[in-house]
Amino acid sequence: MVFSSISFLYYFLPVTFFTYFLVPRKFKNFILLIASLTFYFYGEPIYTVLLLISSVSDFFHSRYIERHLGSKKAKYALVSSVVINLGMLGFFKYADFLLLNINQLLGTTIPYLHLSLPIGISFFTFQTMSYTIDVYRGETKAERGFLNFATYVSLFPQLVAGPIVRYQTISDELKNRRHTLAQVSNGLKRFVIGLSKKVLIANQLGELSNIFRDSHEPSVLFYWIYAIAFSLQIYFDFSGYSDMAIGLGRMFGFSFPENFNYPYVSRSITNFWRRWHMTLGSWFRDYVYIPLGGNRGTAALWIRNIVIVWFLTGFWHGAQWNFAIWGLYFGAILVLEKKWTLKYLERVHGVVRHLYVLLIVILSFVIFNATGISGISSDLAGLFGFMDIPMISNETIYQMKNYAVVLILAVIGATPVIKEVYFKMLKHKISSILLIVIEPATLLLLLVSVTAFLVDGSYNPFLYFRF
Amino acid sequence: MIEKKMIEKIKNIVITATILTVILSLMLGQIFIKDESISLAERRKLALFPTISFEEIINTKFMSKFEVYLADHFPFREGFRQIKSNFSLSLLHKKELEGIYKVDDHLSKLEFPLNEDQVLIGAKKFNEIYAQYLKGLKVYYAVIPDKNYFLAEQNGYPSMDYMLLKSLLNEHIQNMTEIELFDCLEIDDYYKTDPHWKQDKLEKVLLRLQEKMSFTSTPFSAYDKLIFAPFNGAYIGQSALNIPSEAIMYMIDDIIEKATVFNVEQSETTDVYTPGANTTLDGYSIFLNGAAALEIIENSNSKSGKELIIFRDSFASSLTPLLIGAYDKITLVDLRYMPSDLLNEYITFDEQDVLFLYSTLVLNNSSMLR
Numbered sequence: 001m002v003f004s005s006i007s008f009l010y011y012f013l014p015v016t017f018f019t020y021f022l023v024p025r026k027f028k029n030f031i032l033l034i035a036s037l038t039f040y041f042y043g044e045p046i047y048t049v050l051l052l053i054s055s056v057s058d059f060f061h062s063r064y065i066e067r068h069l070g071s072k073k074a075k076y077a078l079v080s081s082v083v084i085n086l087g088m089l090g091f092f093k094y095a096d097f098l099l100l101n102i103n104q105l106l107g108t109t110i111p112y113l114h115l116s117l118p119i120g121i122s123f124f125t126f127q128t129m130s131y132t133i134d135v136y137r138g139e140t141k142a143e144r145g146f147l148n149f150a151t152y153v154s155l156f157p158q159l160v161a162g163p164i165v166r167y168q169t170i171s172d173e174l175k176n177r178r179h180t181l182a183q184v185s186n187g188l189k190r191f192v193i194g195l196s197k198k199v200l201i202a203n204q205l206g207e208l209s210n211i212f213r214d215s216h217e218p219s220v221l222f223y224w225i226y227a228i229a230f231s232l233q234i235y236f237d238f239s240g241y242s243d244m245a246i247g248l249g250r251m252f253g254f255s256f257p258e259n260f261n262y263p264y265v266s267r268s269i270t271n272f273w274r275r276w277h278m279t280l281g282s283w284f285r286d287y288v289y290i291p292l293g294g295n296r297g298t299a300a301l302w303i304r305n306i307v308i309v310w311f312l313t314g315f316w317h318g319a320q321w322n323f324a325i326w327g328l329y330f331g332a333i334l335v336l337e338k339k340w341t342l343k344y345l346e347r348v349h350g351v352v353r354h355l356y357v358l359l360i361v362i363l364s365f366v367i368f369n370a371t372g373i374s375g376i377s378s379d380l381a382g383l384f385g386f387m388d389i390p391m392i393s394n395e396t397i398y399q400m401k402n403y404a405v406v407l408i409l410a411v412i413g414a415t416p417v418i419k420e421v422y423f424k425m426l427k428h429k430i431s432s433i434l435l436i437v438i439e440p441a442t443l444l445l446l447l448v449s450v451t452a453f454l455v456d457g458s459y460n461p462f463l464y465f466r467f
Numbered sequence: 468m469i470e471k472k473m474i475e476k477i478k479n480i481v482i483t484a485t486i487l488t489v490i491l492s493l494m495l496g497q498i499f500i501k502d503e504s505i506s507l508a509e510r511r512k513l514a515l516f517p518t519i520s521f522e523e524i525i526n527t528k529f530m531s532k533f534e535v536y537l538a539d540h541f542p543f544r545e546g547f548r549q550i551k552s553n554f555s556l557s558l559l560h561k562k563e564l565e566g567i568y569k570v571d572d573h574l575s576k577l578e579f580p581l582n583e584d585q586v587l588i589g590a591k592k593f594n595e596i597y598a599q600y601l602k603g604l605k606v607y608y609a610v611i612p613d614k615n616y617f618l619a620e621q622n623g624y625p626s627m628d629y630m631l632l633k634s635l636l637n638e639h640i641q642n643m644t645e646i647e648l649f650d651c652l653e654i655d656d657y658y659k660t661d662p663h664w665k666q667d668k669l670e671k672v673l674l675r676l677q678e679k680m681s682f683t684s685t686p687f688s689a690y691d692k693l694i695f696a697p698f699n700g701a702y703i704g705q706s707a708l709n710i711p712s713e714a715i716m717y718m719i720d721d722i723i724e725k726a727t728v729f730n731v732e733q734s735e736t737t738d739v740y741t742p743g744a745n746t747t748l749d750g751y752s753i754f755l756n757g758a759a760a761l762e763i764i765e766n767s768n769s770k771s772g773k774e775l776i777i778f779r780d781s782f783a784s785s786l787t788p789l790l791i792g793a794y795d796k797i798t799l800v801d802l803r804y805m806p807s808d809l810l811n812e813y814i815t816f817d818e819q820d821v822l823f824l825y826s827t828l829v830l831n832n833s834s835m836l837r
Contacts, residue, residue, distance in 0.1 A: 001530075006537040010494045014487070045525050185479035188486045204559065216580045217625075395579075398562070398625050405560040432474055440481045447489060452551035455541045456707070 001042040003191075003244045004198050006454050012039060013248075020252060021179070029151045029174065032252065036154040040119070043160070047118035050088060055153040057084050058128040059146055062135040066142040074136060081132040085125040092118055097319035120160030122316055126283055128153055131167035133287055140168040148174045157248035161241045163259035164279040170254050177253035187251030189443060194243025196446040197236045199453050201413060204406045205233035208399065209369075217393035223382040225400060225407075231365045232410040235264065238277070264414040267353035268345055269333045269360055280316070284309050299339075306331045317368070322376055326368045333360055496542035503540070508548075508704040510748040513539040548707035556708075562624070567706040570622045573659045574702035574710070575614040581627035582831050583635060589833030590639035593823055596778070596807050597642050600816045607680055608823035609646040610636065610830065611782050614662060617654035632827060643823065646679045648672055658713055661700025662828065663751055666785040667692060667716040673789050680820055682773065682793035690718035695742045698750035715750055717785075722768050722792045731761040731813055732804075739764065739788045754784035760804035761813055764797040771795055774819040778802060780829045794820075803829070806837040 001008050016035040023031055041048045061081035068074040096112045103110055131152075134140040143149040152174055158165050212218070212226035242259035249256040263275035273281050292305040307328065314327015337345070345353050366383065370376040381387045412418070425431035505512050517523070517532035524530075541547065555561040562568055566577045597606060610633060619626035629649070637645060656668035664672075670687045677684050697712035717740055729736050737744070741756040755762060758781060774796045777783050780803065787797060798814055810816075829835065 005534060006541060007530075007534055010490060010497065010537075010541075014490050014494050017487075042530055043527070045527065181479050181483060182475070185482045189482055192486065200554075395625050398623065401623070402562045405558075409559075429470075432471070436474060436478045436481060439478060440485045443482060444485050444489065447486060448547075448550060449554050451493070451541075452547040452554065455538050455544055455547040456551045457535075457538050 001039050003241070003248075004195060004450070004454065006451075007042070008039075009195075009451070009454070012042075017251065029147055032156075033147060033151045033154060036151070036156040036159060039156040040154060040159060044119050047121075050092075050118050050121065051124060051154055051159075052150075054085065054088065054124060054128050055146075055150040057081060058132050058153070059143065059149045062132050062142040065132065065136050069136075069138060078132060078136045082129055085129045089121055089125045091115075092121055094319045123162050123164055124153055124159060126164050126280075127166070130164070130283060130287060134166065134168055140171060143167070143171070143174075155249075155254070157245040157252070157254075158256060161238070161245070162277075162279060163242050163245060163257055164283050165249075165256050166283075169257060173254050179253045183250050183253060187247045187249070189439075190247030190250060191244050192247075192443045192447050192450075194240045194245075194247060195450050197240030197243060197413065199450045200446070201406065201410050202233050202236035202240055203453070204403070205229045205236065205410060208403045208406070209233060211399055215395055217395040218382065218387075219390050219393040219396045220382065220385050220387075221392045222396040222399070223379065225396065225403075227362045227366045227379075227383060229403070229407065230369050231264075231362045232407070232414060234365060234368075235260070235414055236410060262414065262416050264358065264361070265354070265416065266357050267350060268337055268342055269330065269357060270337050270342065272357055272361060273330070273334070280313070284313055288312060303335055306335055310334070321373050322367055322370050325373070325376065326364055329364055329367060493542055497537070497540065500540075500542050505748070506539075506544075506704070507748065508545055508699070508707070510701065510704050545707070549709055552707045564706045564708070567702050568618075568624055569706075569708070570618045570624075572710075573614065573618060573654060573657070574700070574706060574708070575618050576662065576702060576705070577619065577624060578613060578615055578828055578831055579619070579625045579627045581629075581632055583631070585831055585833045586632055586635045587639060587833075589825070589830045589836060590636055592802070592807070592833065592836045593640050593643065593778075596810070599807070600810055600814075601642075601821055604816065604819060604821050605680070606643040606821040606823070607646050608636070608640060608643045608825075609648050609676070611664070611824065611826040612649050612652060613826055613828045614654065614657050616649070616827070617652075617657075627827070627831060629827065632830065636830070644679065646676060646822075648675060651675050658698070658700050658715075660703045660710055660713055661698075661751060662702070662826075663700075663782060663785065665716065666718055666754070666789070669786055669789060672786065676790075676822075677793075680822070682790075682820070684789060685720060685722065685792040687718070690720050692716050693719055693740075695750060695753050700751075701749070715753060717753065718789065720792070722766060723788050725768060726764055726766045726788075726791050728755050729763045729765070730756065730759045731763065732759060739791065751781070751784070755787065755799070757784075758801065758804065759799070760801055762799040764791060764799070766791050766795055766797075774798070776800065776814065776816075776819045776821045778821070778823045778825075780825050782826050783824050786824070802836040804837075 001012060003009070012035070016031070020028055020031045020035075037048060037051070040051055058081055061077050061084075064077045065074045065081075068077070092115050095115065099110050099112050102108060131140070135142045143152070152165075152167055152170065155165070208229045209226055212222055212229070215222060239260040246256045246258070257279055259277060259279050261275040261278065263272050266272035266275055289305055289309045292308060293301055294305060295302045310327040310331025311324055312327070313330070314323045314325065317323040317326070345356065363380070363383075366379045367376050370379050378387070382389065385391070425435055502516075503513055514532065514536045516536055517529050519529060523532075538544075552564050555564055556569075563577060567574055568577065593608060612629060615624070615626050616629050618624070633649075651671035651674075652664065652668075657664050673684055673687070676682075694714050694716055696714035698715045699712045703710055703712070719740065723739050726739050727736050728739055737756045739755065740753055742753050744756065749757065752758075755764075764787065771794065773794045775790065775794045776798045777787065778800050779787075780801065783799060787799060790797060798819075800810065800814075
């Protein structure tokens with residue numbers, strides 16, 4: 001089930017919400033667990049078993065680890081847990097990729113498994129792994145109640161596309177959380193804003209990307225419009241999902257970590273990655289980069305660590321070489337920034353730094369969205385005029401006009417301008433009173449508009465569901 | 468401080484109440500409002516509640532069908548579709564709604580680019596039919612420009628290369644005489660909300676056909692004009708724009724009134740105009756009772772000894788009644804619904820005039836011709 005669907009918005013959500021608030025406190029987690037399993041089952045009936053296996057495995061592994069903390073048994077249990085999690089992830093996500101490369105390399109014809117990717121497996125396996133590792137490190141206590149733990153693993157707001165919520169972030173809330181009108185209201189507000197980002201902006205930009213792919217009149221300018229549109233699409237798609245997840249979490253009394261902080265206003269790539277998919281970045285930092293030694297040791301070791309982390313970050317996004325290249329591309333730029341370019345960047349005008357980030361990021365998403373390595377080279381060739389295409393075509397001009405307002409709105413929405421205006425309004429008495437009407441009216445307008453787009457069924461995929 | 472908290476509290480109450488009320492109301496609305504079976508605006512049947520089975524749930528087909536069902540039967544569906552259209556056009560300033568655009572009061576659907584391969588497939592199909600059935604007969608072909616020819620390029624919309632389409636046909640179609648129709652038409656000869664042309668605006672087209680094919684048709688002034696209304700063209704429903712409906716003006720005289728239309732596939736005989744039947748979803752079906760694979764129109768009053776075979780798309784439905792006076796019998800073949808291999812099972816090719824009459828919309832997608 002996806003958040004941007006009628007079944008979720010007009011059936012699952014109200015039924016879950018009202019049931020949750022009607023039952024006594026001790027049954028609330030049970031309701032959330034049942035709702036979450038139903039939510040997952042609706043999209044992945046068979047793979048719901050994987051979710052349960054992951055929950056059972058890490059629940060018992062962590063209990064065992066805690067009992068034997070400091071001994072080799074704990075270490076073996078940790079290895080066992082990580083192997084099970086990575087095994088599931090590797091088998092379902094990377095098996096065919098591995099077979100493809102073996103077949104290509106060795107000329108063999110090993111048959112492919114053709115497994116469909118269980119939705120959200122990259123997210124829930126990373127969550128459960130982080131939990132068991134934290135228990136092993138003594139940073140969190142193992143959960144005593146299976147119901148609480150299974151609720152954590154399967155919690156529907158962040159189950160399929162993050163943010164990656166660590167157990168210790170919400171362990172207290174799992175057992176005892178407050179529910180206030182402000183939380184519900186803020187949660188609903190955040191949810192509607194995220195839903196609007198997804199349906200009203202990201203989906204429109206997705207249409208433009210598709211039009212570009214199907215175009216019979218490509219041009220250099222069209223390649224750039226596509227690159228910008230896709231970069232904005234993925235931001236609005238993914239940050240919109242994170243907003244919805246955080247909003248839903250808030251409605252049910254949970255505080256999920258933020259996942260995006262206006263990454264496109266960054267003035268260095270180092271800063272960009274502190275603002276983009278923050279929970280994934282911190283996961284790799286805490287569970288891969290630092291254990292590898294981080295930036296301690298020689299420059300060579302540090303570069304090795306960067307390469308490993310960014311290869312894995314890229315590869316986490318999908319079993320294709322372009323994702324690995326995408327990760328390594330960022331790894332290389334981060335090394336360059338930290339070693340050399342950052343100090344020069346700090347001396348140039350902010351606009352130049354901003355343009356530098358945008359160029360690097362836009363090119364990265366062209367790599368990210370390309371079909372294989374040949375797709376990367378042809379897309380980059382198109383961008384830089386190395387293809388036999390005109391600089392501009394009639395279709396390009398038409399689509400530019402067709403999507404001009406969407407693109408402008410997306411660019412404005414990718415900056416904190418609206419948020420700053422809102423906070424300024426809150427500070428003044430009259431405007432804050434006006435907001436009593438303006439805010440609900442705007443949210444209502446957004447909800448109605450989103451519903452209109454859902455009812456008339458158009459392009460509506462979630463990009464991060466495939467990761 | 469207290470005041471600020473109070474403002475925040477009021478706002479929280481209003482937001483929560485507003486959003487939850489909307490969600491709950493629409494949910495209850497969907498549960499309790501009776502399902503419709505068809506959407507007149509969209510000219511289609513609406514999805515039924517999917518059958519529940521273990522297999523369909525496990526392979527998620529049930530869920531996919533359920534989503535379609537929910538969207539199809541959502542309360543105030545038409546209103547929401549109109550909101551979407553207005554949001555796209557007014558707020559997002561989109562120039563089209565999934566291909567449908569509006570220029571002045573005319574709606575049209577983008578058809579571009581020119582699919583040269585498809586045009587050649589069409590030309591090849593015409594040649595094959597000629598070689599198989601039509602040798603020795605007088606064979607003509609005419610191309611009907613779609614509305615984009617008059618609207619698209621002039622208003623900044625992408626458009627197919629119509630001249631190239633015509634020259635490709637001219638170059639590849641053999642043994643047939645081309646009848647030029649582009650200069651016989653202008654945009655107001657078409658319905659504003661529909662792709663088709665208006666029958667009462669076809670005088671120039673008719674005269675051109677008459678001149679080239681050497682028949683004598685009834686003068687336009689001799690027809691009585693009748694009106695069928697309201698007519699909501701195909702693009703109204705597709706675009707969900709709130710646009711006034713139109714009227715179909717159709718021409719009738721004694722000959723047309725007494726002529727009969729025999730639908731071979733349905734084995735059913737009807738009048739030339741059928742305002743009382745089959746027009747619920749598509750008003751244009753008033754002409755020859757809508758789409759059909761093979762139809763035979765008999766003019767019992769005529770003794771001209773002339774017969775005509777038209778290979779056609781839906782544009783011919785409104786033109787053909789105006790040809791009835793000139794022929795004893797007109798056979799209409801729609802190759803979208805009937806394979807050309809079967810033609811000799813139903814038609815004896817012998818001395819007839821033959822006209823291939825196709826719009827650019829079909830020729831640009833000629834693989835649909837069977």
